[in-house]
Amino acid sequence: MTRVVVIGPYPPTADPVGDVVLGVVRELRGAGAVVEVVSPEPSAAPYHGDPATWAGATRVARAVRGADRVFWFGAPGDATVAAPLRRALATVPRVEHRLVPPAPADPIAAAGVPRGGWTTRVARLRAGGPTFVRTMADRARRRLP
Amino acid sequence: MAPRPRAGRLGFVPVRFGDDLVGGAEMLVREMADGLAGRGWEVDVLTGCTRDHFREVHHYPPGETVRPSGARLVRFPSVASSHRADRVLGNRALAAGTPLATHAQYRWLNDDVRVPGLFDHLIDHGSEYRALVFGPYLYWTTVAGSLVAPERSVLLPCLHDEPTAHLGVFDREFRDARGVWFLSEPEADFARGRFAGLAESAVIGAGVDVPAGYDPERFRARHGIPGPFVLYAGRREEGKGFGRLLDDFVDAVERERLDLTLVVAGPGEIALPERARARVVDVGVLDAADRDDAMAAASAVIQPSPYESFSRTMMEAWLAGAFVIANRASAVSTWHCGRAGAGATYSGPDELGRALRAAREPGARADGARGREYVLREYTWPAVLDRVEALLDAWLPEGSP
Numbered sequence: 335m336t337r338v339v340v341i342g343p344y345p346p347t348a349d350p351v352g353d354v355v356l357g358v359v360r361e362l363r364g365a366g367a368v369v370e371v372v373s374p375e376p377s378a379a380p381y382h383g384d385p386a387t388w389a390g391a392t393r394v395a396r397a398v399r400g401a402d403r404v405f406w407f408g409a410p411g412d413a414t415v416a417a418p419l420r421r422a423l424a425t426v427p428r429v430e431h432r433l434v435p436p437a438p439a440d441p442i443a444a445a446g447v448p449r450g451g452w453t454t455r456v457a458r459l460r461a462g463g464p465t466f467v468r469t470m471a472d473r474a475r476r477r478l479p
Numbered sequence: 480m481a482p483r484p485r486a487g488r489l490g491f492v493p494v495r496f497g498d499d500l501v502g503g504a505e506m507l508v509r510e511m512a513d514g515l516a517g518r519g520w521e522v523d524v525l526t527g528c529t530r531d532h533f534r535e536v537h538h539y540p541p542g543e544t545v546r547p548s549g550a551r552l553v554r555f556p557s558v559a560s561s562h563r564a565d566r567v568l569g570n571r572a573l574a575a576g577t578p579l580a581t582h583a584q585y586r587w588l589n590d591d592v593r594v595p596g597l598f599d600h601l602i603d604h605g606s607e608y609r610a611l612v613f614g615p616y617l618y619w620t621t622v623a624g625s626l627v628a629p630e631r632s633v634l635l636p637c638l639h640d641e642p643t644a645h646l647g648v649f650d651r652e653f654r655d656a657r658g659v660w661f662l663s664e665p666e667a668d669f670a671r672g673r674f675a676g677l678a679e680s681a682v683i684g685a686g687v688d689v690p691a692g693y694d695p696e697r698f699r700a701r702h703g704i705p706g707p708f709v710l711y712a713g714r715r716e717e718g719k720g721f722g723r724l725l726d727d728f729v730d731a732v733e734r735e736r737l738d739l740t741l742v743v744a745g746p747g748e749i750a751l752p753e754r755a756r757a758r759v760v761d762v763g764v765l766d767a768a769d770r771d772d773a774m775a776a777a778s779a780v781i782q783p784s785p786y787e788s789f790s791r792t793m794m795e796a797w798l799a800g801a802f803v804i805a806n807r808a809s810a811v812s813t814w815h816c817g818r819a820g821a822g823a824t825y826s827g828p829d830e831l832g833r834a835l836r837a838a839r840e841p842g843a844r845a846d847g848a849r850g851r852e853y854v855l856r857e858y859t860w861p862a863v864l865d866r867v868e869a870l871l872d873a874w875l876p877e878g879s880p
Contacts, residue, residue, distance in 0.1 A: 345623055345626055346585060346588060346589065346619070346622050346623045346626065346648070347585055348581045348582060348584075348585050348648075356602075356626075356627075359602065360602055363599075363602055363603055375585075375586065375589065376560065376586075376589035376590065376593065377589055377593075378593065378595050378598040378623045379595060380558070380595040380596075
């Protein structure tokens with residue numbers, strides 16, 4: 335049985351790519367594949383991890399190891415991928431990047447709010463500041479031509 | 480009349496499920512699922528393992544069981560982050576009236592208890608259900624689950640005007656579902672004003688079981704309450720208006736010089752203000768029979784909650800023939816009183832005092848009898864399940880794609 339790992343935004347999410355990913359997962363599962371989804375943020379996927387960070391890439395790499403096929407949504411290449419995941423992807427027979435159009439501009443992201451982990455956001459919320467955190471997919475989209 | 484064909488499987492997707500759960504929404508889903516199974520429908524209840532969203536996330540074991548009604552109960556493992564920071568801070572921001580950006584709303588939502596196995600089940604088997612019923616509206620299971628097969632998804636939102644109801648993260652479920660079942664007309668009115676492009680909707684109400692009888696003296700003897708009292712039955716928490724009730728009640732009985740005790744029943748911690756201690760008796764959590772006896776023994780049953788989508792407590796009180804006094808801030812409670820031609824509403828201690836005095840007058844029992852007639856006419860389970868089946872036939876006929 336084919337084991338497929340899908341990396342990308344997954345419902346429920348504000349990112350419209352989530353619906354695209356759900357459609358692909360539905361097709362793959364319908365065709366009998368064993369599908370595991372890894373999203374950059376918590377979602378209906380059993381795992382999540384930001385491939386651009388060391389910790390996130392390690393989590394995604396754990397899921398990718400031993401996969402027959404990987405679908406990657408929203409990533410233009412391996413440039414934003416931390417080393418653990420790069421090494422794991424190198425062992426997968428087939429990795430498909432599905433580039434997706436940029437999401438509509440987010441006014442908070444456009445304002446240049448710095449990113450941070452949850453502890454940073456806690457501190458920021460306590461200080462009354464914004465809570466937005468950029469995801470790998472968001473940063474990747476900005477590098478798209 | 481030919482018997483109604485009950486073909487096709489129905490799926491109920493509550494955020495949590497258990498015979499030991501006493502919340503109104505939980506009881507509604509449980510009794511509706513069991514009631515439809517008892518009428519011959521194939522019913523699945525699909526849920527997680529959570530009993531309490533923060534303290535007992537993994538309370539029930541995952542797996543499959545069959546309920547006495549014949550309904551199949553399938554529990555999938557629940558998942559929650561260890562820190563719950565997005566949830567806690569989001570709740571705090573909502574309580575303070577601070578708007579949450581779209582991205583923050585999704586982080587708040589996804590820091591609820593999640594059930595990925597349930598989501599996968601709906602991807603694989605959603606099309607095998609004639610209808611999938613999700614509720615209440617604000618939980619992860621409803622938001623995520625209802626977008627898998629929206630064409631056969633029905634919301635049972637238990638909606639009222641609260642800060643979370645204004646979050647955009649819920650727009651999609653109300654717009655894309657096949658339909659929405661409301662419990663009252665004010666709930667439907669609020670949804671029509673709040674959600675542009677609201678899906679087709681209907682008011683179905685909620686059923687309540689009619690007790691075979693009442694024994695008020697048994698309650699008085701068991702709890703040692705010989706004198707006149709009014710009853711609060713429900714969760715003891717701020718959102719239910721409980722803290723405000725304690726103050727209003729003491730003010731009211733002092734101003735009106737009434738010899739009345741407030742008996743409080745239900746789960747939750749209770750911290751009585753000093754001035755309320757002599758006038759309040761805490762009887763803790765009551766079983767259904769004891770609660771019904773308490774309602775029959777009470778001079779009045781008070782519903783202080785400003786947030787109600789149905790108010791099962793008012794129905795149970797009226798069935799017991801009790802005089803009902805409800806907070807006018809709840810459009811639903813006020814609507815029930817108007818339709819039933821029974822009960823009284825109040826806003827503040829002055830009006831509460833007058834209502835408490837009215838509850839002691841001879842006409843109060845006749846008022847309670849009108850309330851009982853209203854419940855028997857509108858909210859028995861057979862009446863509600865007839866409405867549900869008619870809507871299933873109209874919206875999701877057997878064999879629809």
